[in-house]
């Protein structure tokens with residue numbers, strides 16, 4: 001069993017997250033600015049005593065994840081299927097949640113990922129295999145006539161590590177991992193009316209420190225100092241000084257110092273919905289920490 005003080009930090013992160021998420025959802029409207037919503041989310045997290053565990057992801061329509069506005073982004077919401085994926089950490093202990101706001105007219109696609117998440121959570125307790133969770137998620141989404149996104153998965157959470165083992169599949173798999181009491185995991189079904197598979201698109205706004213190396217170029221050394229603030233968590237270009245940023249980031253990427261998170265898009269251009277909560281595994285169930 002995990003230290004109670006640590007679990008309290010996870011719960012604190014989850015509470016901040018639940019509050020920020022519900023305030024953010026009200027700001028996602030046709031004609032509203034994506035950049036304003038992202039900054040509202042990240043600033044609210046800091047005001048409440050947490051830190052963003054990763055940049056506020058605002059992915060629309062056939063984008064599944066890793067989209068976030070650039071520092072001078074002028075995009076406004078249209079009649080989009082909007083996924084807000086938000087993370088908070090308290091001293092490195094992360095809570096992760098996502099919600100779909102449908103500004104178009106596809107309520108059943110939104111419901112499919114929500115029901116899949118609910119059914120998965122009902123099943124979760126110590127001793128359950130991640131394979132059983134994946135099967136329930138796939139069945140639930142199929143019942144709505146949609147597909148899960150097969151190559152996206154939920155994940156464990158560790159201190160300053162957003163994607164830790166075990167992976168929580170969104171589809172039937174042969175071999176799972178048995179969940180243990182005290183594990184902290186994020187479950188995040190994605191449902192689509194497309195092919196059920198995503199690939200990396202052309203745009204990257206989000207990166208993560210991959211490996212610290214000594215860097216000669218002074219500008220790169222300076223940028224690396226700024227990046228180190230985010231430890232091993234994802235950050236975005238928007239959070240960094242903008243001077244020669246693209247040039248220097250490319251160099252760090254080529255050296256393997258940072259790794260990119262390109263926007264992920266549905267292969268057939270299908271719409272994608274997503275629902276996500278973070279839970280702490282208990283002997284007879286689980287505690288959802290990202291719910292008010």
Ligand code: CO
Pocket residue numbers: 096097154155186188276
């Ligand atoms: Co997640």
